[in-house]
Amino acid sequence: MIIDELRNGFSAALVAAFGPEIGEVDPQVVPASNPRFGDYQSNVALSLAKQLQQKPRAIAEQLIANVNLSYFCKPLEIAGAGFINITLKPAYLETQLSALQTDPRLGVEKAQHPQxxxxxxxxxxxxxxxxxxxxxxxxxxxxxxxxxxxxxxxxxxxNHVGDWGTQFGMLIAYLREVYPTALTTADALDLGDLVALYKKAKARFDEDEEFREIARQEVVKLQAGAEDSLHGWRLLCEQSRREFQVIYDLLDVQLTERGxxxxxxxxxxxxxxxxxxxxxxxxxxxxxxxxxxxxxxxxxxxxxxxxxxxxxxxxxxxxxxxxxxxxxxxxxxxxxxxxxxxxxxxxxxxxxxxxxxxxxxxxxxxxxxxxxxxLGEDGKKIKTRSGETVRLKDLLAEAIARTRADLETRLTTEGREETEEFIANVSKVVGLSAVKYADLSQNRLTNYIFSYDKMLALQGNTAPYLLYAYVRVQGISRKGKIDFTQLGNSAQILLKEETELVLAKHILHLGEIIAEVERDLLPNRLCQYLYELSQKFNQFYDQCPVLQAEEPWRTSRLMLSDLTARTLKLGLFLLGIKVLERM
RNA sequence: GGGGCUGUAGCUCAGAAGGAUAGAGCAAGCGCCUCCUAAGCGCUAGGCCGCCGGUUCGACUCCGGCCAGUCCCGCCA
Structure with missing residues (x-):
């Protein structure tokens, strides 16, 4: 990663300038806090002032004199109290991006020590x-x-499913009493009824001492492996498992069940x-x-x-x-x-x-x-209108239905004709993506207010906005009949316009972001990155014509667009979100 | 009573292994389609970063105390 290269360069310079003991300190290379300070900055000179008994700016000067990074950085600059600002050379960015062209991992390294x-x-x-x-x-x-x-x-x-313990004794004991068939015949009851019976069993358990004892005996029987109890238990598990699988398939989530x-x-x-x-x-x-x-x-x-x-x-x-x-x-x-x-x-x-x-x-x-x-939009625990817990199945169906309604309205106003298959697929992908992205894009530590209107909004930090950026790139290739895989090895990426440079630099940050998410287990950082990527792409798209551009800019911009799309696709994949060619 | 988490713009939220004037989106106002989907882009406005102290050259970020919200606290998971 670029940042590692910079760190190594600064560490070497620290040793050269101040001796090996100083070489151990963190060179404090971080992404620039503001674009006008360049691409990266090192704050090490400020923190060394006391230890070295020198002024930060003097330390920075000695450091710069010993840093050998000119092969990919513009001359380093000292600013403010002693910050060292680092700007990458466009030619270097161009080479790095060209290298990504053939890299399916888009510059994301594998862990050094896989675990x-x-x-x-x-x-x-x-x-x-x-x-x-x-x-x-x-x-x-x-x-x-x-x-x-x-x-x-x-x-x-x-998947550490709750398939054991007191509640099963309770349920089995109750079923024996009111609906014994459920324990001997597969799918005798549908899950909704089972849930209703579960609630009744719980109520009974809470108020009836005698029933409590029967339920406890049932747990003991189950744990001891009594065949009739186990049989009933297996039927219940089997049925639930199939219901869960419907949701996991819909969400495209793989799990190994081990309850x-x-x-x-x-x-x-x-x-x-x-x-x-x-x-x-x-x-x-x-x-x-x-x-x-x-x-x-x-x-x-x-x-x-x-x-x-x-x-x-x-x-x-x-x-x-x-x-x-x-x-x-x-x-x-x-x-x-x-x-x-x-x-x-x-x-x-x-x-x-x-x-x-x-x-x-x-x-x-x-x-x-x-x-x-x-939480619901009122800031309280989310409930249905009748005060019930919201079933995941219903919640996802609602997201898809709302997306479909929005889509159909837009098709009408734009006078577009699309097949039922197209409408169904777009609604499903956008609806589910919206639910996932709304959740993931928020720092997971805080409570989160669930709002269909916000997550399905076409502007702002939402799944539809990101998906649309991807679709725009695919639109370019359709319109220009471009096969992005056939742009040729000799093709060069050239960064001339400001929006091109900004977009290019952002694409090259993916590896750093993934490393950060792996360390902190905060997927919202990846969402933030992808949102900014989409914004920067839209700015580029607004400022720079692609198909109408003269060569060699045309090919360069096609490559930049394709890299953006591939980065979006990979990033969204890591969030469990699929992309669309058209929407 | 103890503990966890949260408190940043009107609203929803970023930013926190200390770093230069605190960032988005929505909502509000104003612009931009003879040109790749305007599901877009640009501009304007909006802040005692809950309060008080401490550590530091430097604190939204670390430490202590307080206030508010929320969740948990012996035989449920």
Whole structure:
């Protein structure tokens, strides 16, 4: 990457000017804070002033005298208090861009040390419908997985579905009573009815002591492997799985299902090992590990319960077992959990227990990637008009339907005729892209206000705006009957106009952005980059005729347009978004 | 009571491993289609970066305290 080359150049200059011990300091090369300061800047002279007992500008001068970057940078300039401004030579940019012409990775390097990484995301519950709460985990998790995969990591995408535990005892016990066929015959009930029965079962569980006991017995039967219970359970899982798959197919998300039940045989070993470590204590009949740094209202240490007083295990036990399995059997070097921010406490707690139990080798990193809630336009938790949780299926269908309505209106006003197939496809791609992009383009830590009108808007930082920029490039190739792959190896990119230079420089930043997203796991940075790319392309498109330009500018501009489109396509792919040729 | 996250323009949000006058979009106002889709581009206006202190040559960014919102806090996940 260009920035690495600059860093190396500055580090060498630091050694040459001030000796090897100074060579260790960070050369502080960053993208310029403002275009009028050039392309990059180094702030190292300011921070060295005290240590070297010299004025920043004097340090900067000595540095510049020792920097050897003239083969691709214009003469370095000192500005302000001692900033060193760096501007790249257009000829160098032209060469770099030409090199991208044949590079399918568009300059994005592979990770130097590829790792085995687990991304745990989506995680819906069996016998319930996916709702808006699963939206962010699914979309953000998928994008993170795509980016890690593209960087060359060996990624295991795990769907830790809720397919075990108390709620199943409850549901099965209730079905035995009111609708036993559901436990013996596949698809006896549709999922909507199942969800309704689940709610009734829950209500019954909460108020009926006798039923509670029956439900508990059912959990014990299930965990012990009783065939009739297992059979019913499998039917429920099978049905839910198919429903989930409809959504995953629609969203183009790949996942390996490995639910909570998978870890059932490993739970007792967690308890045994914790006992051996001397971490386990019994309190009011429950087995727990008392935590450091977590206290209750009275200031006493808070426990993490790993075995309930009735002998059953809970999610903390499962999460610990899963963590061990992923490290020992999957060989994970990094485990990323994409769940809502409300679970931050839980993760901090079970991470602590895993650490204290010695289950976390030095080279393994575990990280919770939290995200905020999805809110309605009133700023409150999103609900349907009748106050129900919004089903994901309905939410996506609505986005597609609204896109279709917008599209049809536009076709009418523009007098365009399009086939049903075209309309259906554009509506689907734009609608789904809009939902994904609206989510991803926001810093995931904050709550996010869900608005169809905003996400489907044709202007601003939205999916339709980016898709339109891509479509514009394809429009050029259609109109001019250009095959971008046949522009010829000898063709040169020439950067003359300001908008061409600005666009070119932006294209060359992709690698830096991807590296940043990989480090911080913040896909909104990539969205920001792609939005700016689209803006810069539109400015170029406005200022510079392409097809009508004289050679060699015509070919150069065609190449620049194609590079923009390929960068957009790749970037959007990493967000899980498809492009369109026309819209 | 403890803890997490958030607080930046009227609205929705960027920016935070410290760096030069704080950025977009929407909404408002004004321009630009004989020319590759105007689903676009340009211009104008709009800010005690929640408050108070501290560290630093330099703080929206780091630290401490306070205020507000929100979520979580022993046998649900």
């Amino acid at each position: 085995r990484e687990v991304v745990d995301f989506s995680s819906p519950n069996i016998a319930k419908e996916m709702h808006v709460g699963h939206l962010r985990s699914t979309i953000i998790g998928d994008s993170i997985a795509r980016i890690l995969e593209f960087r060359g990591h060996d990624v295991l995408r795990l 909570e039940s998978f870890y059932n045989p490993l739970l007792s070993a967690v308890i045994d090992d914790l006992t051996k470590q001397g971490l386990l204590e019994e309190n009011a009949g429950a087995k727990c590990v008392f935590l450091e740094g977590f206290t209750n209202k009275e200031g006493e240490p808070l426990p993490l319960i790993v075995q309930k007083s009735d002998g059953g295990y809970n999610y903390a036990t499962t999460d610990l077992a899963a963590l061990r399995y992923r490290i020992q059997e999957d060989g994970a070097q990094r485990i990323v959990y994409v769940t809502d921010a409300g679970q931050a406490n839980h993760f901090a707690q079970f991470f602590q227990v895993a650490k204290r139990a010695g289950w976390l080798p030095e080279n393994v990193e575990i990280v919770h990637v939290p995200f905020g809630l999805v």
